[in-house]
Amino acid sequence: MEKKEKGQGIVIKPEYIETPRGKVPTFEFVYSLSKAISILDEVTANIEEKLERLEERGEVPQNIEEVRERLSAVENAIKELEKKIELDLGEILDRLSALTDAFNELVERVQKLEGSPPKD
Numbered sequence: 001m002e003k004k005e006k007g008q009g010i011v012i013k014p015e016y017i018e019t020p021r022g023k024v025p026t027f028e029f030v031y032s033l034s035k036a037i038s039i040l041d042e043v044t045a046n047i048e049e050k051l052e053r054l055e056e057r058g059e060v061p062q063n064i065e066e067v068r069e070r071l072s073a074v075e076n077a078i079k080e081l082e083k084k085i086e087l088d089l090g091e092i093l094d095r096l097s098a099l100t101d102a103f104n105e106l107v108e109r110v111q112k113l114e115g116s117p118p119k120d
Contacts, residue, residue: 012036024095025088034085041078044071 012032016023048071051064 019095019099021095024092027089027092027096030085030088030092034082034089037078037081037085041075041082044074044078047071 013029015026015029017026051067051071055064
């Protein structure tokens, strides 16, 4: 998915890292999703503002309530995605920390093995 606005572009490429507990989305993937959701949130807010201005001028379309309901549904979906992304980012950071700890432990064990005398 690609989003371009005023010279900005966001390319979302689903990328995952294989871990012992299964696939984990990469930080870049989750971050690009977060940026795209932020842009969608801004666009939704702009649409709402325009609708309010139309109402103030008395230029309300006949199906305004349907449009408002759809905008509300989009906003709710965006909020849910933001919550999920925050949880995913937390999980990624936790797993990354666990992997870093495991790697450090492995390095320490290798160093101990290299320093120990050979067994005959």
